[in-house]
Amino acid sequence: MKPSISLIGAGAAGTALLLALSRKGYPVAAISSRTSESARRCAELVGTHSFSTDNSAASAAGDIVFIATPDSLIRPVSEEISGNGGFHRGQLVLHLSGALTSDTLTDAADLGADICAMHPIQTLAEPLEGARLLESAWYCLEGPTPGLEQARRLTQSLSGRILTVAKTDKALYHAALCVASNYLVVLEKLAVEMLVEAGVEPVAALPALMPLIRGAADNLAQCGLPTALTGPISRGDTATVAQHLRVIDDKCPGYLPLYKDLGRQALRIAEDKGNMAPGSAALLEALLKAGS
Numbered sequence: 001m002k003p004s005i006s007l008i009g010a011g012a013a014g015t016a017l018l019l020a021l022s023r024k025g026y027p028v029a030a031i032s033s034r035t036s037e038s039a040r041r042c043a044e045l046v047g048t049h050s051f052s053t054d055n056s057a058a059s060a061a062g063d064i065v066f067i068a069t070p071d072s073l074i075r076p077v078s079e080e081i082s083g084n085g086g087f088h089r090g091q092l093v094l095h096l097s098g099a100l101t102s103d104t105l106t107d108a109a110d111l112g113a114d115i116c117a118m119h120p121i122q123t124l125a126e127p128l129e130g131a132r133l134l135e136s137a138w139y140c141l142e143g144p145t146p147g148l149e150q151a152r153r154l155t156q157s158l159s160g161r162i163l164t165v166a167k168t169d170k171a172l173y174h175a176a177l178c179v180a181s182n183y184l185v186v187l188e189k190l191a192v193e194m195l196v197e198a199g200v201e202p203v204a205a206l207p208a209l210m211p212l213i214r215g216a217a218d219n220l221a222q223c224g225l226p227t228a229l230t231g232p233i234s235r236g237d238t239a240t241v242a243q244h245l246r247v248i249d250d251k252c253p254g255y256l257p258l259y260k261d262l263g264r265q266a267l268r269i270a271e272d273k274g275n276m277a278p279g280s281a282a283l284l285e286a287l288l289k290a291g292s
């Protein structure tokens, strides 16, 4: 018999994870949330009647407890539960934050529970799709050994792949994910604005970019770095880059420093890839110099 799971915080991530694990045979012990509506919605999805707004009772009922509240509430909720004796020896208590360390759960550890931070490296908006995405996702685990080992088994039951990151490197780890995901969105916003400046209809701009974005992501998945880099810098096409710099300076000068910064990073990748036209690296370097 697999250990039972209690969920505290029936939002996007918690509900998706509970659904994914219940499909793998983990019994649901109890669900609690700030509002009974969220707890009920989650309970209906996983097929249980055990839902409430009583975090401590819900926590006490499970062998494994996921605290899936917003990051800022993980410690207060954990303090509330421990104050009511809702953690006990032999339990595994986890949170799902990528930015916070397992130290956020010291109140549970003080009552004898094993603890771990288990961050799914996935974007979870809707429970059914989220549960699907959580299968075979990557998970970052951080915490003391007994909890870490149990969390490893949980992620393995989802066919998940595991990164372990030291407590001291957690902030840099999270910043990297922010660059990979959030800043991709920022770049697409800038690209949309440049297309509109170039006369493209605003409604068509993002849809026209989507196949290109998916193609780049597919190339990254299939060929990796540095091969996935294409475009004028990858080819060493200096005249095209010079033209870009002129037109950006003219039409949207605010974007010039970013274009140059990213261009210099692209140049490092292009040099690794090694198919630039001879002599073009130095020319590109000069063109893309900061402040030039």
Ligand SMILES: NC(=O)c1ccc[n+]([C@@H]2O[C@H](COP(=O)([O-])OP(=O)(O)OC[C@H]3O[C@@H](n4cnc5c(N)ncnc54)[C@H](OP(=O)(O)O)[C@@H]3O)[C@@H](O)[C@H]2O)c1
Binding pocket: 008, 009, 010, 011, 012, 013, 014, 032, 033, 034, 035, 036, 037, 038, 039, 055, 068, 069, 070, 071, 073, 077, 095, 096, 097, 098, 119, 120, 121, 122, 123, 124, 125
């Ligand atoms: N969503 C993602 O893509 C994602 C990915 C990886 C990790 N995470 C992590 O997962 C955690 C949850 O994020 P989320 O995106 O799922 O947030 P969310 O959708 O806003 O869900 C948070 C849930 O916490 C509940 N809650 C708030 N205060 C509470 C309290 N005092 N007691 C019990 N429940 C309470 C809310 O309940 P009500 O609905 O009843 O108000 C809400 O359902 C965070 O640590 C986040 O960093 C999220």
